[in-house]
Amino acid sequence: MAKKILIVDDEVHIKMLLEQTLEELEDEYDVELFTASDGEEGLAFIRGEHPDLVFLDIMMPKMNGYEVCRIVMEDEGLRDVKIILLTAKGQEVDRKQGLELGAKMYMTKPFDPDEILKVSKDMLGL
Amino acid sequence: MVARWAIRVLRGILLRGQGRRNMRRCYAMTPAGGRGIALLLLALCAVWGVGPARAEPLAGGAGSYVLGMSADFSGQSRGLGVELYRGSVAYFTQLNRNGGINGRPVVLVTLDDGYQPEPAIRNTIDLMRRGDVLCLYGYVGTPTVTRILPLLGGGAGTAKPLFFPFTGAQPQREPPHSRNVFNLRASYRQEVAGLVDRFVSLGRKRIAILYQADAYGRSGWDGVRRALAAHGLAMAGEATYRRGAGFDASMDEQVRILARSRPDAVIAVGTYAPSAAFIRDARDAGLDVPIANLSFVGSENMLDLLALLGRERGRDYTGDLVNSQVVPCYEDMSLPAVREYRRAMDAVNPGPPEGAGPCPAPSRYSFAGFEGYLNAVVMAQVLRVLDENPALGLVGAAESVREMDLGIDVPVSFGPDRRQGLDRVYFTTVEQGAFVPVGEARWEAWRQ
Amino acid sequence: MRSLSIFKKTGILAVVLFGVVALLTSALAAYMLHDRMVAEYVSKGTAIAQSIAGASQDILLNRDAATVQAMIDQYLEIEGVAYVFVRDADRIVVSHTFVPEMPARLATLAEPEDGVRVVGMTVESLGRVIDVGAPVLAGVAGYVHVGMSKELIMRYFWATVIRMQALLFVALLVCVGVLFVVTRRISRPLQQLTEYADRLASRDFTADIELTSRDEVGHLGRTMRAMARELARLFTDMESEVNKATGELREHMVYLSAIIDNLADGLLVVSPTGAVSVVNPAMREFFGLGDKDYSGFSAADVFPVEVSDLARAIRSCEGVIQSAEIPLAEGRIGMAVGSSIMVAAPVARCLGGVVLVRDVTREKALDQLKTDFISTVSHELRTPMTSILGFARLIGKKLDSAVLPALGDNPEARRVAVQVADNVDIIVTEARRLTDLINDVLDIAKMEAGKIVWHDRAVFMGDVMHQAADATRGLWSAKGIEVVIEMEDDLPPVRGDHSRLVQVLVNLISNAVKFAPRGPVTCRAHLDRADVLVSVADHGPGIPASAMDEIFDKFKQVGDTLTEKPSGTGLGLPICRQIVERHGGRIWVESEVGEGSVFFFTIPALVARAGTGDIDDACRAMLPEPDSAMLMRLPEERNLPPLILVVDDDPILGAYFTELFEGNGFRVMVAADGEQAVVMARDHMPSLITMDLMMPGMDGRTAIRCLRHNPFTRHIPVLVLSALSDTATPGCDLSLTKPVDDRRLVEVVRALLLRKDVRHSCLVLGDLDDVTVEGLTVFCPDDTTFCPPQRIWSHVERGFRGLVLIPAELAEGIDVDLLARVPGVTVIIMPARTGRGKTI
Numbered sequence A: 001m002a003k004k005i006l007i008v009d010d011e012v013h014i015k016m017l018l019e020q021t022l023e024e025l026e027d028e029y030d031v032e033l034f035t036a037s038d039g040e041e042g043l044a045f046i047r048g049e050h051p052d053l054v055f056l057d058i059m060m061p062k063m064n065g066y067e068v069c070r071i072v073m074e075d076e077g078l079r080d081v082k083i084i085l086l087t088a089k090g091q092e093v094d095r096k097q098g099l100e101l102g103a104k105m106y107m108t109k110p111f112d113p114d115e116i117l118k119v120s121k122d123m124l125g126l
Numbered sequence B: 001m002v003a004r005w006a007i008r009v010l011r012g013i014l015l016r017g018q019g020r021r022n023m024r025r026c027y028a029m030t031p032a033g034g035r036g037i038a039l040l041l042l043a044l045c046a047v048w049g050v051g052p053a054r055a056e057p058l059a060g061g062a063g064s065y066v067l068g069m070s071a072d073f074s075g076q077s078r079g080l081g082v083e084l085y086r087g088s089v090a091y092f093t094q095l096n097r098n099g100g101i102n103g104r105p106v107v108l109v110t111l112d113d114g115y116q117p118e119p120a121i122r123n124t125i126d127l128m129r130r131g132d133v134l135c136l137y138g139y140v141g142t143p144t145v146t147r148i149l150p151l152l153g154g155g156a157g158t159a160k161p162l163f164f165p166f167t168g169a170q171p172q173r174e175p176p177h178s179r180n181v182f183n184l185r186a187s188y189r190q191e192v193a194g195l196v197d198r199f200v201s202l203g204r205k206r207i208a209i210l211y212q213a214d215a216y217g218r219s220g221w222d223g224v225r226r227a228l229a230a231h232g233l234a235m236a237g238e239a240t241y242r243r244g245a246g247f248d249a250s251m252d253e254q255v256r257i258l259a260r261s262r263p264d265a266v267i268a269v270g271t272y273a274p275s276a277a278f279i280r281d282a283r284d285a286g287l288d289v290p291i292a293n294l295s296f297v298g299s300e301n302m303l304d305l306l307a308l309l310g311r312e313r314g315r316d317y318t319g320d321l322v323n324s325q326v327v328p329c330y331e332d333m334s335l336p337a338v339r340e341y342r343r344a345m346d347a348v349n350p351g352p353p354e355g356a357g358p359c360p361a362p363s364r365y366s367f368a369g370f371e372g373y374l375n376a377v378v379m380a381q382v383l384r385v386l387d388e389n390p391a392l393g394l395v396g397a398a399e400s401v402r403e404m405d406l407g408i409d410v411p412v413s414f415g416p417d418r419r420q421g422l423d424r425v426y427f428t429t430v431e432q433g434a435f436v437p438v439g440e441a442r443w444e445a446w447r448q
Numbered sequence C: 001m002r003s004l005s006i007f008k009k010t011g012i013l014a015v016v017l018f019g020v021v022a023l024l025t026s027a028l029a030a031y032m033l034h035d036r037m038v039a040e041y042v043s044k045g046t047a048i049a050q051s052i053a054g055a056s057q058d059i060l061l062n063r064d065a066a067t068v069q070a071m072i073d074q075y076l077e078i079e080g081v082a083y084v085f086v087r088d089a090d091r092i093v094v095s096h097t098f099v100p101e102m103p104a105r106l107a108t109l110a111e112p113e114d115g116v117r118v119v120g121m122t123v124e125s126l127g128r129v130i131d132v133g134a135p136v137l138a139g140v141a142g143y144v145h146v147g148m149s150k151e152l153i154m155r156y157f158w159a160t161v162i163r164m165q166a167l168l169f170v171a172l173l174v175c176v177g178v179l180f181v182v183t184r185r186i187s188r189p190l191q192q193l194t195e196y197a198d199r200l201a202s203r204d205f206t207a208d209i210e211l212t213s214r215d216e217v218g219h220l221g222r223t224m225r226a227m228a229r230e231l232a233r234l235f236t237d238m239e240s241e242v243n244k245a246t247g248e249l250r251e252h253m254v255y256l257s258a259i260i261d262n263l264a265d266g267l268l269v270v271s272p273t274g275a276v277s278v279v280n281p282a283m284r285e286f287f288g289l290g291d292k293d294y295s296g297f298s299a300a301d302v303f304p305v306e307v308s309d310l311a312r313a314i315r316s317c318e319g320v321i322q323s324a325e326i327p328l329a330e331g332r333i334g335m336a337v338g339s340s341i342m343v344a345a346p347v348a349r350c351l352g353g354v355v356l357v358r359d360v361t362r363e364k365a366l367d368q369l370k371t372d373f374i375s376t377v378s379h380e381l382r383t384p385m386t387s388i389l390g391f392a393r394l395i396g397k398k399l400d401s402a403v404l405p406a407l408g409d410n411p412e413a414r415r416v417a418v419q420v421a422d423n424v425d426i427i428v429t430e431a432r433r434l435t436d437l438i439n440d441v442l443d444i445a446k447m448e449a450g451k452i453v454w455h456d457r458a459v460f461m462g463d464v465m466h467q468a469a470d471a472t473r474g475l476w477s478a479k480g481i482e483v484v485i486e487m488e489d490d491l492p493p494v495r496g497d498h499s500r501l502v503q504v505l506v507n508l509i510s511n512a513v514k515f516a517p518r519g520p521v522t523c524r525a526h527l528d529r530a531d532v533l534v535s536v537a538d539h540g541p542g543i544p545a546s547a548m549d550e551i552f553d554k555f556k557q558v559g560d561t562l563t564e565k566p567s568g569t570g571l572g573l574p575i576c577r578q579i580v581e582r583h584g585g586r587i588w589v590e591s592e593v594g595e596g597s598v599f600f601f602t603i604p605a606l607v608a609r610a611g612t613g614d615i616d617d618a619c620r621a622m623l624p625e626p627d628s629a630m631l632m633r634l635p636e637e638r639n640l641p642p643l644i645l646v647v648d649d650d651p652i653l654g655a656y657f658t659e660l661f662e663g664n665g666f667r668v669m670v671a672a673d674g675e676q677a678v679v680m681a682r683d684h685m686p687s688l689i690t691m692d693l694m695m696p697g698m699d700g701r702t703a704i705r706c707l708r709h710n711p712f713t714r715h716i717p718v719l720v721l722s723a724l725s726d727t728a729t730p731g732c733d734l735s736l737t738k739p740v741d742d743r744r745l746v747e748v749v750r751a752l753l754l755r756k757d758v759r760h761s762c763l764v765l766g767d768l769d770d771v772t773v774e775g776l777t778v779f780c781p782d783d784t785t786f787c788p789p790q791r792i793w794s795h796v797e798r799g800f801r802g803l804v805l806i807p808a809e810l811a812e813g814i815d816v817d818l819l820a821r822v823p824g825v826t827v828i829i830m831p832a833r834t835g836r837g838k839t840i
Helices: A012-028 A039-049 A065-074 A092-100 A113-124 B002-018 B020-029 B037-048 B078-097 B117-129 B142-153 B188-201 B215-230 B252-260 B272-284 B299-313 B336-348 B367-388 B390-399 B440-445 C002-055 C057-061 C065-076 C150-201 C216-262 C281-287 C305-315 C361-407 C411-449 C461-471 C473-479 C498-515 C572-582 C616-622 C651-663 C674-684 C700-709 C742-757 C773-779 C789-797 C816-821
Strands: A003-008 A031-036 A053-057 A082-087 A105-108 B065-071 B106-112 B133-137 B207-212 B237-241 B265-269 B291-293 B321-325 B426-431 B434-437 C081-088 C093-096 C117-123 C127-136 C142-149 C266-270 C276-279 C322-327 C333-343 C349-359 C456-459 C483-487 C494-497 C521-528 C531-537 C586-592 C596-604 C643-647 C667-671 C688-691 C718-722 C734-737 C761-765 C783-787 C802-807 C825-830
Touching: A003 A012, A003 A039, A003 A113, A012 A031, A012 A113, A012 C361, A031 A039, A039 A053, A039 A065, A053 A065, A053 A113, A065 A082, A065 A092, A082 A113, A105 A113, A113 C361, B065 B078, B065 B117, B065 B367, B078 B106, B078 B299, B078 B336, B078 B367, B106 B117, B106 B367, B117 B133, B117 B142, B117 C065, B142 B215, B142 C065, B188 B207, B188 B215, B188 B265, B188 B321, B188 B426, B207 B215, B207 B252, B207 B272, B215 B265, B215 C065, B215 C093, B237 B252, B252 B272, B265 B272, B272 B291, B272 B299, B299 B321, B299 B367, B299 B434, B336 B367, B367 B390, C002 C057, C002 C065, C002 C081, C002 C117, C002 C127, C002 C142, C002 C150, C057 C065, C065 C081, C065 C093, C081 C127, C127 C150, C142 C150, C150 C216, C266 C281, C266 C305, C281 C349, C305 C322, C305 C333, C305 C349, C333 C361, C361 C411, C411 C572, C456 C461, C456 C498, C461 C473, C461 C483, C461 C498, C461 C521, C461 C531, C473 C498, C494 C498, C494 C596, C498 C521, C498 C531, C498 C572, C498 C596, C572 C586, C572 C596, C643 C651, C643 C674, C651 C667, C651 C742, C667 C674, C674 C688, C674 C700, C688 C700, C688 C742, C700 C718, C718 C742, C734 C742, C761 C789, C783 C789, C816 C825
Parallel strands: A003 A031, A003 A053, A053 A082, A082 A105, B065 B106, B065 B133, B207 B237, B207 B265, B265 B291, B291 B321, C483 C521, C643 C667, C643 C688, C688 C718, C718 C734, C761 C783, C761 C802, C802 C825
Antiparallel strands: B321 B426, B426 B434, C081 C093, C081 C142, C117 C127, C127 C142, C266 C276, C266 C349, C322 C333, C333 C349, C456 C494, C521 C531, C531 C596, C586 C596
16 A cells, blocks of 8 residues: 655645655655645645655644644544654744654754655655 | 936935025034035934023013914915914904003914925024014914924024914923923824724724824824724724825725725814815715814814815715814803903904915804914913013913913913823814714714 | 938938937946936935934834824935835834825835845835835834835936937937038039939030039049030031931932832832832832832732732742742733842841832843744745755756766766756755854854753763764764864763753864864863863864954854855854853863864863762752752751751651650651752751661762752761661761661761861861862861871860861871860761762
8 A cells, every 4th residue: 555645835845845855755665645735734634544644834824733733643543644843943842842742753944855755764664 | 427427416406305494504503514414414403403402581571572473374274274373363462452461462473384394494493583582372283393393492593482382293292392382282192082982982993094194194193093002902994195185185095995994983183175075085985984083174164165065066074073172162152261262253353364375264263263262361371470470481481370260161280291281172073064062962873 | 312312321320320329328327327326215215214213213212103203204305215114113103104005015014123224126106116124223112114216216217318318319410410411512513413414314415514622523523524525526426427327328318219219120128027118110100009108018919919929928038039920010011020138147137028020021022023033034044945955956866867867978968967966066055054054043043032942961071072073974074084082081970951062062073174174183071170171172274363252253254254265154153152151161262373273161060070870960950040049048946956857768767766866855857768858958957967878769879969069958967877888978977887876876966066066176187188178168167277197286285176087097096085085176087088089
């Protein structure tokens, strides 16, 4: 079964960057990429598709990443979803809050595409 | 130092108490005398007058016969003194009116001694020194007369005899003083002996005596003692009072002492005021035995006091009283002397002597006055003898009076050994406010 | 009045003296008079009796009682003669002078047979009489009796006494009068002096006194006048001083009140009872209080609960300064700081507390603005940088993976493609630099804004150095430069944020690698006094002295920015400085141009350098934060028995020790483990602590280290009671091995407590090098003398008294018993040292 990776970001460029970075995995492994442009959309997808890995931006319209992370982690059925928080904020409180909510990782923008690939592989066990 | 001072003070007190005048006399007599004890002894000598009495010849000559009289005109016994004086004056006045003693009047010079020895001695010395005074006459009182006796021998001037003192005491009736004294009245010893004999004969053997604490009282006391001893009896009780006590003095203590001896009769040797006080207190205390008084008491004065008291209290204090007298009762008109006396008193009615103290209204007649009158009668007789026979001297003249009839049924005689003219004692009692002779019935009423 | 008291005293004395004299003289005089008069009366009575006897002989023989009566009557008039009576030979009374009757006593009187006889007796109604009896003619004629009244003598006696007393009384009155006049003359000036003194006492210096006498009183008066002038001068001086001081004080007060009134911060002063004493206008404004006077109101009635809670916390001088954020009027926000007001001298006393409220609305807003700014900048810069960097990398990769193989062997196309790839690499590099710059800028901004959360713990500098070297491996290995790490063996840990310290070293190593043309770069760490000193040395171009300070400023790099290409952001060293200074350390550089540079920084070491394990964090947790000032708790019970804190995990032993110590008059508290012990020691300040070593949780050694670490508990003597045979425990004062003998334990405790009391004077055997001084300061903060063992006796002979501390190694050479018997000398054998660096 194909692994599902969801990218949630309102920034189109970032979304594109991540998509293009992760396309590599799509080519090599059985991985499907999905994107969402805001928190609600992302949450709906997570609930519907149960992705294996989610890159979740924090600052988003409608529903921010923390909220999404919290809701997902409170859901028994979704708890195995691995969430990597992406943020431009970089403040310590943000990092702490995110990890406390159950996110597996916290990545600060700007990030290196290679690093994204590496992390994704680790997370998905590829 | 203090002790020495104290001695000095004491000596002063002693000397003063002894009588300054006597001391002066002593100095005069022994100008070179010592001090201290010697002075004291000399003073005593002066008092007693133990020196020999020399009979001085009378100055005689024309002029009056002056008699010196010192008596109580102001003291407790002034009633006696005044009455005695008046009785004498009544006679002498009539005598002088009738030409006196062969033309020479008899003059009575009076001095008041207040019944006190000291003034009496002073008066006597004055009289002794006066050349015009022939003799002493009519002294009143035992304590006074007893004390002046030593002066009579001439220790303080010319020796002058004393005639008819108003006292029944014994000293002037006995040697040595009897030489210088002529008594007319019976002695107290005779008076009390009469009373005692009467009471004993009436069965009243327990006889007590109240007496004045002086020579007078002692004379009475001595008399009672002797009289009782003659019956083989002793005094049931005795009590004294101080001379000078008045009617207002309380005699309760004396009454208590005498009542304690349960007497059958009481003989009081006193003057009228204390005697009356004793009678009053005795009667008030329920002591109802007969109470006898001597002549010296001044019977009329005593009766006046008791009568007055009786009127005030509505009680008769005059019952059961016996008064012994040495002259007959002046109410006994059977006697010529009484009649003359009363006539003389009525005629002359002499006043009290000059300088006499306030006196109750002079009695018209009295035992004392009667005695004074009788004294004057005898004195006039003595002066008559002297005037006719000056060589006898006054004493001699007096001693020559023999069996003289005074008009009282009893003659008077004097002699070298007889210095008392009368010996009879009369008993009177009070009946209806006046003295009357005690009748036999009356005596029987007191029989016990 | 005062004159009267003198008069009264002397008067009483005079009266008493006079009274005694009067009584004595009058008694003597009267006694002599009495004596004399009795003799006189006897002689007088004898004279009278004899004269009567002499004169009455004849009369008596004649039994003429009346004449006798007349004779004796006259004697009655003589003073003193009470009676006369005469008896005749038959002993019958023939004359007497009694009224109303003769007393029975006399009636029964026996007769003298030979000569005069004097008898004293008491007769009713006459009183005491002297009877002088004399026979008349040897009794043949009778007998005479003269009674002399002794009553009269007594009358004279008393009259004399009374007259003398009266005389003396008059004399006394005269004396008293004289005395009165004299005392008045003496006391009037005295009284004037007293009045004068009274007026002086009431500070009436206009008073004057008239002095006429030249005697002592006058002298006293003159002295007093001089004194008064001096006093007046002093008072004037003092008054002007006081006025000056008052004026200054007033000015000062005005000044202060102006300060308080114009203070932008709100100020509230509360009394120990919690009542409001001072409220300044700013405070009124903050809480909308208006102009009402709130003095004396309870703070709780006037201020919101935050302020009143603060006021309640500080007013009793619990010794804690507290702060709280509180809402102010009009939606503003304030920061309140409360502190107690305490007077230390002469007696520690709490005067209440002060609450300062600062309006931090603006600061909060600014703060928020800053936070927002940083957040926004981060976001707004990082997002595009993400795209730039990311896509550039993707382009590079795709050029490599897709474009270049597709080009085949077309050289032109390949050349262009390679050029593009190179350009993309440049974009990536520059984007990375930009990212670094952004990160550094944000870092420093956050530090300056205090937005960094520090994760402090014990940090071992060795770890930091290795981690930093690892982190920079890419740099130096690429450049072929070696990084050498040297460090001391038992370097104590420091307290700090591990990752930040790594950041410092990374920066320094990066710089060194960056600028140095050759290796090696040497990292050293060693203990420099209380600090851990870290240095990073390179063989770079060096830094000119003029730049040495500047390089730590922001955006400063060495060299000409126009000619030399700057390398790095220029923010590395400023960030390092921020971090080091935040840790209480210092950072600097030593350099010679052309030779290279050495960067140094220090971080304070944790005290217990021999510490094993990470216990210091536990200690620190129990200590107040260093930036939060803490007032030492005053021992509350001043005159209570010493408090002993027993630390033992065995409750049975705890109870046993409690009983033992309480039985010896101490107060006892028990702690079950080290942590509890440290807390209780801090809160209750015991006089002594007994410490078990093996305990669950924090063990005894750690607890001791914590206690020693805390400046407030550092001085408390610690007695280790342990079952461990090796009791060489650092930091303890004495060790005893369980089981402990009761008596010895109490002795040791007393000795330790005593040592605390006599700690002012210490004599330590051995020299400074042999003995670690650190522990000594606990006992001997004032006066510590070191002396070689052989000279100890000369010190004692010269009078040294106090504590003699003898290291165990030296104890055998000294007659310790003899030394201990010297009064005032306490001997303490210090445990043998197990090695260098161990405390006694």
